[in-house]
Amino acid sequence: MMKTFLSLVAAACWLVSCMPQTSEEKLPVLGQHEYVEKTTNELTTTDTVYHRVADFSLVDQDSAVVNNDTFKDKIYVTDFFFTSCPSICPVMKKQMLRVYEAFKDNDQVLFLSHTIDPEYDTVALLHDYAERLGVSSDKWHFVTGDKTKIYDMALKSYMVTAMEDKAAPGGYIHNGAFVLVDTDRKIRGMYDGTVPEKVDMLINDIHRLLKEHDQDKAAS
């Protein structure tokens, strides 16, 4: 009797530990935080300044300008790739396509893919790529622009690696990260876009972030 009870408890614990995170806890804010002391009316308070995505302006597959305003009041998922990439990009795109399908009908969620090979990946090529992938251009922007600016955005704003390296397959080094950005330009999650389980986590976290925004909106 005791044994059955114990094994039941063990099974329950195991089940709970395997369930996806659905707690009400907020997603963390990633990146370096700065603490700024402010003195007003002889009262000293400390403000936390979070890491935020910098200003940018790039061009997408429809030759339209894509900048911070494009993502105003939106959650977005971003990554870095190149169309001629023989290594991890097709796997990443297959996974990103899964996220896209999950939020296709939610206009609060957008997608942003940067090419790290802008000399080869022209607007026309990106247009063809997106069309072949079967995605809508007002939902998923494939952007190109000045190479150094794109690398700078990767490293400084999104905290991912992207650079040229003649020795790497295809000529570029980049990691397969998907970065989740909230409506306030803050980074709320990083996921390995080549691992389906991590991408499941991203889908789950987007739902959590949407909920957080809904609550914030209701509170204000």
Add this chain to the structure above:
Amino acid sequence: MTRIRQLLKGYLLFMICLLLATACSSPYDNDATRNLSAADKIKYRQYMVQGQQLYASYCSNCHQEDGKGLARLIPPLAKSDYLLQDAGRTVCLIKNGAAGQMVVNGVVYNQKMPANPSLKNIEIAQIITFINNSWGNEKGYTPVREVENHLSACH
């Protein structure tokens, strides 16, 4: 106590039967390989095991683990008419890469495929055998000498 012993005995017997049963048939066998000679059958299974590993490191990034490719960007290998129609063409493609338009199962693809000059003939034979007999494909065993013949005819 005797009951546990009996159960254990039963379990052991079951495991032995299972081992014997799996020793004679392999999950890789299909209609096209059933009539191979005993020696070729062993080689075929070795090719499948090696081929799977080579596929994972050379091909699956683009053609994906399930062989289905990626939308209209990367063509499928699973049930692919282009692959199954012409074995020689595939051999040359793996070795030398491909560029330009390609019609697979009625869909036009236009993505460059990189060459793999470092692959040995035996490795190409293992990859071909693996992709020709996975995901529902049943094309049979491609021995290395066949690959050599095809390679000498590539242009």
